[in-house]
Amino acid sequence: MKTLKKLPLAIQTFAEIRENPYCYVDKTPLIARLIDAGKAYFLSRPRRFGKSLLVDTLKELFEGNRALFEGLYIHDKWDWSKSYPVIKIDFASGILQSRKQLDERIEIILTENQQRLGVESGNQRADIPGKFTDLILKAREKYGQKVVVLVDEYDKPILDNIDYPERAAEVREGLKNIYSVLKGQDAHLQFIFMTGVSKFSKVSLFSGLNQLKDITLDENYATICGYTQQDLETVFAGHLADVDWAQLKDWYNGYQFLGEPVYNPYDILLFISGNQRYRNYWFETGNPSFLIKLFQQKAYFLPDLEQLEASEEILDSFDVEAIDPVTLLFQAGYLTIEKAYTGFDGQFLFQLKVPNREVRQALNSHFINGYTQTLASEKLKIQHQVFDSLNQGDLVQLQTVLQRLFAGIPWRNFTHNALPESEGYYASVLYAYFASLNATIIPEDTTNRGQVDMTVMLGDFIYVMEIKLDKSTDYQPQDPNPALQQIQDKGYAEKYSGQGKAVFEAGLVFNRTRRNLVQLDYSDYLKRMAR
Structure with a gap:
């Protein structure tokens, strides 16, 4: 049996790698x-x-x-x-x-x-x-x-x-x-x-x-730092002989600098040495607390992270006196380039994306911490329950879980922060939870008759969601639910009728006084249309 070369874990000295039997790209x-x-x-x-x-x-x-x-x-x-x-x-x-x-x-x-x-x-x-x-x-x-x-x-x-x-x-x-x-x-x-x-x-x-x-x-x-797919299939071929390449790419590939996508070397080396367990290796070495704090201060609408467009100027540089959160996300590796194109005025523009599953799950888990101040143990419990609800099409349970989530947020932490005063805050919290579960999310999902706040896809289910913020001091359930009514009147779910999946229309109403979800009504779109 051929002996595999050692992994250059935590070695940044070229001579040490070359003078010993280490893998080297x-x-x-x-x-x-x-x-x-x-x-x-x-x-x-x-x-x-x-x-x-x-x-x-x-x-x-x-x-x-x-x-x-x-x-x-x-x-x-x-x-x-x-x-x-x-x-x-x-x-x-x-x-x-x-x-x-x-x-x-x-x-x-x-x-x-x-x-x-x-x-x-x-x-x-x-x-x-x-x-x-x-x-x-x-x-x-x-x-x-x-x-x-x-x-x-x-x-x-x-x-x-x-x-x-x-x-x-x-x-x-x-x-x-x-x-x-x-x-x-x-x-x-x-x-x-x-x-x-x-x-x-x-x-x-x-x-x-x-x-x-x-x-x-x-x-x-573009590939002067990082490992390409070919690097993994040659230099690390022996170490990755039985790997599921599709899953490995999903978790760790995807960093693009206008060329071939690359893997973060730190992820790959720890993945191999950790018996090929999928974990947040790279993300755990950083401390994005300042970044999360910056997003809180600017009341950033988190669903916007799904469809970011940036100019060279935004990505190029930042100064300590005026930091753009998007610039920091990109330069720190939490966002990468999906494609580059020329805008209507000849300006070079970039469409950005979260590079891979590791960053998507871990980053949004941190956003949950920043936007809700939820204890880690409680957050994990809610994540599991939100996942089960969406994965099983159980919107009754989802309502119960979300109400417990918002009821548990220590609102005193937001006394000097305008975050919870807007509809965008509630949409941001929902987005962070859904994204931390690796669900597919389309914010402000457009149709020929307008746009719905959020479409979420997980497993065999598609959820077309409209969110409204009620400002009354004594909320009474409304019939019909205005959020659900808007989805149905505008036919927002129609575009998903041929997907071969169950499609739910869900109207969520939050109340600013109660600071919670006060009404969730839904309908099975395909069954409703078959009547």
Whole structure:
């Protein structure tokens, strides 16, 4: 029996992977293209997507460590007679909570590079830009070659303080001290590569560093991080010999950067090492609390996540003073590109989607927490009961479950929040629960006679739902139910009559005073039409 290569779990060092029998996906064809095409690049990818390994691969390549690249695409295409001094700046470790801590960390990073390159320190009284400039010039002089600058997690000090805009802005100004040096030292630089999760505007952070080419959404480099389907079927073939490919794709594939879709490497490695159990491996490593809080503050209508359209401007960058939730969702990896197209005015537009089942279920589970403040144990119980109700066509039980759900929400948590005052809040809570169950949801489902609030599909059932918010102080059940009446009058369910599934029309009425579902009436559309 052939021994399988080891999985490179939590290994971000290229040398360690190449010097040991680890699985390795050869990214050097794309690296070769990158270096041939230019000299200064920026790449944004979600966390744990292989960015640090890519940066370390570039370091070993420019330092001329030929033995590590034997058998790889670039081995016989690289000029090994040259080696370059490499300055590596990495903010991955620790959390910096002030400008002072950032400046101290930068000083340490510059000193470490100075010692590794064996260059003497310059003027100790110089400021940070002066010390960085001195390091570049002395490395160029000692090695007789231009300098390579690699920056990993360039934005982490800002993102660590994103909850505190003033502090984040201070840290951003501190980072300018090093990034601004790169423009002035362009003549002494061979190659620049910067990577991180987010993309801040050039105006706010890079201070005129216009030579950076952004390859975040460049189809030529769409797969420079992440695993393709072919990678899994070749490099990891032995580990995935018996896998259900359709289920694996559904759970973990789907990240698209205008090219071939990719898997998050972290998911795949943990999936294999975890005996092929389907879990939220990648999502569990993050903390989207700030993101959820931002959605609450903006009273975001969650069903809009199903049909998002964005321009390049929205996806391109954000600043700490004005953060768009959609931008943050995209850059953090909770949304990805479904397709790109040209709008009516010639503007390049993107249709966005949640990449896969893992993100969809886990993200909406977090939205439930943020929008309802429900205890985890109670949330799981309700999720099971909502699933059973929808999967069995039991709308009587669904009404009981939803009433218990809204009755259990601690409304004191919303005393300074306008969320529950709108119909959209109730639709958002329902959406989050349905989406966390991996149901298919079509919000604002259009027909030739208008649009219904939400169509939900699960198992053998289709639910066409209209939601209304009653503002009376003493609600009395209405006959007919106005929400159900609207569905029937407008014929919203007609488009689903030939699907071979049971179709229910459901009218839900919430009352603002009671803050609960006060009436749910339904009808079986196919039976009603057969009468």
